[in-house]
């Protein structure tokens with residue numbers, strides 16, 4: 270990641286810019302295939318969730334069992350019998366009309382459905398098609414993940430760029446990085462040439478979430494239940510696996526929100542160009 274590709278003097282009025290080769294081709298290719306797969310998996314997964322928008326723990330889950338997360342519609346008092354959407358997480362119920370439980374379709378008509386049409390593939394209620402999309406992109410996602418891990422082991426990216434060094438794990442170093450992030454003081458000069466410890470932690474953490482999603486996804490497959498029953502034991506049953514699958518997907522969405530915010534803050538053109546071409550313009554050190 271730190272190998273210098275070429276100095277670039279830019280226009281006459283600007284100081285010379287330092288350009289490094291930041292991302293190898295295997296990182297770039299698998300990153301964008303991953304982003305595509307994750308988006309389509311999320312949207313088709315929400316379509317599947319619509320078929321039974323309640324999450325349970327253990328082996329069983331049906332209408333009469335206790336769900337600790339659910340999305341539903343009800344007619345609250347004093348609203349002239351109008352439907353409203355709700356999300357319940359444990360004892361906490363919040364109204365989510367317009368988003369979860371009750372939303373409007375593209376014609377403006379009210380729909381009683383857990384996830385809105387714009388967030389699902391396909392947009393209308395269609396479990397069979399949603400599952401086809403989900404399973405196709407799940408396998409592409411797994412193959413792509415294996416290519417990324419193998420490539421990163423072979424070219425040293427995992428060890429060199431992603432695993433934190435011992436000195437980076439000291440509480441002082443971590444607190445310093447957190448403080449810099451809180452102040453939105455992003456790395457410049459030499460520091461910007463490598464991932465900081467929070468970035469490494471986030472990327473390794475999302476890797477764990479993605480592996481967890483694949484494993485819990487496989488645990489929900491009847492074929493896998495027959496050939497690898499230990500997976501059901503590992504996750505405490507199919508409904509627990511389904512719930513962990515949903516929670517890991519939600520945590521990944523939270524990662525993506527922060528990830529995109531950081532890309533915007535760090536300079537979206539330079540950042541995204543580096544993930545497309547590999548070339549990254551090192552932000553110059555402040556002269557103060």
Ligand code: HEM
Nearest residue numbers: 291296300303304307472475521525528532540541543544
């Ligand atoms: C349109 C959406 C996305 C954009 C614009 C984007 C952009 C970027 C950029 C610019 C980097 C390089 C950061 C740097 O050099 O400091 C990066 C790295 C990374 N992104 Fe994304 N990203 C997107 C979606 C995702 C998704 C969906 C995931 C995972 C679910 C993801 C996971 C990662 C990881 C793990 C890395 C580090 C890769 C490595 O060095 O091996 N990104 N992303």
